[in-house]
Amino acid sequence: MMIKVGNLVAEAGEKVSGYVSVPETVIKLPVTLINGKRAGKTVLITGGIHNAEYTGIETAIQLAEELIEDEITGCLILIHPVNISGFENRTMSAVAEDGKNLNRLFPGNPSGTVGDKICHFLVTEFLSQTDFYIDLHAGDGYEMLTPYVYYLGAAAPEVVKQSKAMAQKVNVPYMVKSFITTGGAYNYAGSCGIPSILIERGGEARWSEAEVSLYKADVKNVLRYLAVLDGEVKAVATESVDVDDVVYENACVTGCWYPRKKVGEKVKKGEKLGVIKDYFGKTLESCVARFDGVVLYQVSSLCILKDGPMITYGKIKS
Numbered sequence: 001m002m003i004k005v006g007n008l009v010a011e012a013g014e015k016v017s018g019y020v021s022v023p024e025t026v027i028k029l030p031v032t033l034i035n036g037k038r039a040g041k042t043v044l045i046t047g048g049i050h051n052a053e054y055t056g057i058e059t060a061i062q063l064a065e066e067l068i069e070d071e072i073t074g075c076l077i078l079i080h081p082v083n084i085s086g087f088e089n090r091t092m093s094a095v096a097e098d099g100k101n102l103n104r105l106f107p108g109n110p111s112g113t114v115g116d117k118i119c120h121f122l123v124t125e126f127l128s129q130t131d132f133y134i135d136l137h138a139g140d141g142y143e144m145l146t147p148y149v150y151y152l153g154a155a156a157p158e159v160v161k162q163s164k165a166m167a168q169k170v171n172v173p174y175m176v177k178s179f180i181t182t183g184g185a186y187n188y189a190g191s192c193g194i195p196s197i198l199i200e201r202g203g204e205a206r207w208s209e210a211e212v213s214l215y216k217a218d219v220k221n222v223l224r225y226l227a228v229l230d231g232e233v234k235a236v237a238t239e240s241v242d243v244d245d246v247v248y249e250n251a252c253v254t255g256c257w258y259p260r261k262k263v264g265e266k267v268k269k270g271e272k273l274g275v276i277k278d279y280f281g282k283t284l285e286s287c288v289a290r291f292d293g294v295v296l297y298q299v300s301s302l303c304i305l306k307d308g309p310m311i312t313y314g315k316i317k318s
């Protein structure tokens with residue numbers, strides 16, 4: 001069966017790469033279509049919805065290069081990266097033209113700003129023909145994280161179940177059931193009945209071949225589980241532990257951030273997680289753990305911004 005997104009077309013048994021224009025913008029998305037000889041499910045893989053999350057972007061780039069039509073049943077659609085204008089202007093999460101975070105805008109708006117239009121185009125042109133969705137993230141340029149995977153918690157029961165089964169094929173220590181239903185690409189996909197996961201690995205605007213190779217192995221394992229990629233599903237070395245009651249602590253003031261913990265470290269209720277000081281060393285805010293848990297991600301830049309992220313941790317489910 002033929003697959004088409006924008007001006008890009010791949011017949012059965014064909015792999016095609018090129019730029020796809022987002023209507024009424026100057027944005028051209030780098031896209032690869034890998035259409036297998038045998039009919040089957042369509043999987044969408046996106047890197048760089050956040051453009052400084054290079055581990056996810058490089059993973060999508062390498063997968064687009066490496067995977068071939070002969071080993072695919074159904075179809076793979078890869079976007080690498082989505083926020084191309086942010087990438088080429090080296091912003092952090094923001095679309096260069098409007099300063100917006102794409103993962104807050106879904107399902108988008110065809111008459112909104114550039115970011116709104118990109119999201120609307122992703123929904124109408126890509127998600128509309130997607131059976132399963134894998135979204136590749138990392139810590140942003142100013143963040144570090146421990147590898148983990150989000151799966152859907154607020155979608156239809158069958159979609160939640162399939163999403164969790166996908167997440168269980170990812171070799172990371174923690175998994176988080178997400179109850180967010182709006183704004184994010186994979187959350188929105190879930191509300192459309194598309195089993196979806198979001199993987200987090202790496203951060204601080206860095207990437208390494210070691211991380212990317214782990215990341216590719218994860219994606220390939222999910223694709224094998226979905227019977228889209230040839231080969232046996234591999235047992236994961238680390239079975240992910242569920243983390244719930246996740247707290248996303250934002251900073252109350254702008255200043256200098258001094259974290260006390262490392263990502264992936266356990267925290268105790270009442271323990272100090274970090275402090276924000278002014279430029280004269282005076283403490284402006286202390287962050288204290290509300291319960292025993294594990295740090296998923298935190299800001300690792302000295303600069304921390306009022307109302308922006310500070311630290312995220314959750315309870316390890318026993």
Ligand SMILES: [Zn+2]
Pocket residue numbers: 049050053137138140
């Ligand atoms: Zn992200």
